[in-house]
Amino acid sequence: MKLIQTALAGTLESSDAQVTVENAENGIEISIESNVINQYGRQIKETVLETLDRLGVENARVKVVDKGALDCTLRARVECAVFRACGVDKDYPWGGAIR
Amino acid sequence: MTQIQRLKRLRRSMLFLSAQRPALIKDAYIFKPDSLLLDLEDAVAENQKDAARFSLYHALKTVDYRGVERVVRINGLDTPHWQEDIRVAVAGGADMIRISKCETADDVRTVVRHIEMAEEEFKSEPGYTLVMAALESPLGVLNAYEICIACPERMVGVAISGGDFRKSMQTKYYPGGLEMLGGRATMLLAARAAGVQCFDTVFTNLDDIEGFRAEVEQNKQMGFDGKSLISPRQIAIVHEVFAPTEKEIAEAEKIVRVWRENSAKGIGVFSVDGKMIDIAFIPGAERVIMMAKASGLYKGDL
């Protein structure tokens, strides 16, 4: 998927994560801020990259401000930000690229 | 569970949660409500409907709700959201869809048609997704019976939604519930006539614990199956009020036992403690046992 605009999803509430995505030229650039970075930073990064890969996003600058979100929440926020950035708002591929 | 068991399962407490709030949906099962209502409608701001669907989808797919029923409340049929809501609920494997602002049997049929399409699209088990209808207007209440029988294989029951209903009746909340009497009674009659379940509206003043308890007691007297709730703190009170007494449990157990023995011998009518018992008493007695088990009050082998 190609990002056509900058988009944000999620909140800064506890157990949530705020994800911002914007288009970039050379691959995936990712920055993560988290209060559990020591124990879960690696897993957060893996989840974000995996989600982007599944959505077919090849170029993006991604910023994650994590407040202790579970993997399922991280996926939901990344997907929501990406679909918003691509201007898609219906007929989502549930169970396909969204898994 | 068979489809009949799924349709008839115990639903004393249905706890509303915004599907958009991860802190709520990630483990609300610890409060042990009978059902969780994951809300895509009023609890979600208009510009966050999409975000709520993504978090709903992954919660349904990932979180082990430990046997708690997962109901999704979709947006009204007069909004641009409900079709996508149905798709995500079915794709995620929700147990039930709650139709908000339901006014006619056609509303039910429309939703069911889209559920069927979604079940096909996502290769889910046909007929798995149950439905219930929230009646929020006088018209909805007057059409309750038609609504209740619109789709017998999926229809769990009806719930009244007090906020909107009171407004259209030109009234507001009063302790004692006289303002809701007509609506509640009409809906209950329809539900019982159709053989489906019936649920009362939320009680919004969390600080008024006595008022809440009084309303739940009235719900039980009127014959409701359960109640929609807005806070986990309300669950224990509902379960306590709905719990059968020791005497009721003992009586129910006896009826069921004697019935089983007698019906094996081909006897249809018999007496228990001087009371004439026939098959008509059995569903009630079985419900008491089910309720007692759920309340942790019955540990027997029935």
Place this chain on the structure above:
Amino acid sequence: MKNAVNREIPDELLQNGRKPFMGSGYYDGAEHQKVAPVVRAREKSFESKVLPSIREAIQQCGMKDGMTISFHHHFREGDYVINMVMEEVVALGIKDVTIAASSVGAAHDPVAEYIEQGIVVGLQTSGIRGKIGEAVSNGKLKTPAILRSHGGRVRAIEQGEVHIDIAFIGAPTSDCYGNARGVGGKSDCGVLSYAMVDAQHADKVVVITDTLVDFPNFPPSIQAVNVDYVVVVDAIGDPKKIATKAARMSQDPRDLMMAEYCAKVIAATPYFKDGFSFQTGAGGPSLAANRFLEPMLLEKNYKIKWIIGGITKPAVDLLNKGLVETIVDAQDFDIDSVRSVQDNPRHFEISTSQYASPGNKGAFVNKLDFVILAALEVDTDFNVNVITGSDGVLRGAPGGHPDTAAGAKCTIIVTPLVRGRMPTICERVVTVTTPGECVDVVVTDYGIAVNPRRPDLLAALTEAGLPLKTIEELKNEAYQIVGVPDQVEFYDRVVAIMEARDGSILDVVRQTKPMKL
């Protein structure tokens, strides 16, 4: 070598009589000689010990490089005393200072700067938060900080392991001779329990107050016979942060659920009978347990004989309702408890030695029936961590946790299974502050685990039909929800020593490694 809680203690720390932790109660019955301070006699008649400034007091006390000065934390996050004193110490060019405080927090962030500058080289405390915690964790303090429980601190002072050169004691009221009290002023903290032992064992004692009252200020918490000087300042602290408004009873359904479990655990044990004794921490679910306890007391027509500890409004309410006979008080957390200790004749101030020291001839904690405590982490050996955060940084307080846990017949730890994404019940806590052998029951929102060392309690709780799980089951459930955490990485360097109550080494805290993804 590995100690009794299976922690590797570097050999180089096991010198000069320092021993690894051998188990709770290992030193029971051991004898020691208490140390006594140097006292400058005042034989002649004189009118007042009041000096014009803190600087003058520091100079009169003869403070030199390398000295140890002590403070208490009754003013909590409202304390001005440590910063006022340290500012003058630094201005006078004094170096290599060791701070021995009963606790330090965010109110003392300026001290972190003095640690970075190498002016403060040692820290001994029962609590460490804010920038000081970060500075120590980042290896900025020259010598390892020494962390002790409240009772352990008293023991260490009495046995001379900490020698206090000068004690600076902030006091809400004092007279011109140094009779000081926790009440009667504009910054009341209720009691001065932590400072009592400092006053008795420091070579020099300075009382700092903002309310000078007529002589004699009686009955005193700090006696004039132990005080060298008195300094009057404009404000010793921020009254709003010293005695806060009583915390509203938590309405969080999760807290309430856990609080109810705690009350049910108490009711299921054989110690729940008329006249039991009780302590709760000040956390949400611990405090809420009081609310569930009350109807149980009424139902059985039981009374609590005594409540001890950090005192809060719920305890005071029980006292006023006649459901508690006596409160013994080593710290006050809110205005209600401050007023109660001032006015209620059944509410008594005690010293931290009376409260919790393992080194005296028998402290209150040894007779405690129940204590309900919080935790940052609990591991599958029931070890508790209340000092290091999930990132390994010092940000907590052992306080009375290890003391009450060791003393109470039934120690209940209450904590949600996970916080955000952090599993509270885990394989191995970052730092052991309370050894697992002292923990009896762990209450979580996902169920209750009983320490296998307590088959009697396990039987009682099973009988009561409580939702029991093993600690492993709870840990597995936590990991299943949040994922298995990676180990926090540290450098080898030890930045703090966690002492057991008896002074042996329970665990060490190492310098944190910055996380790189």
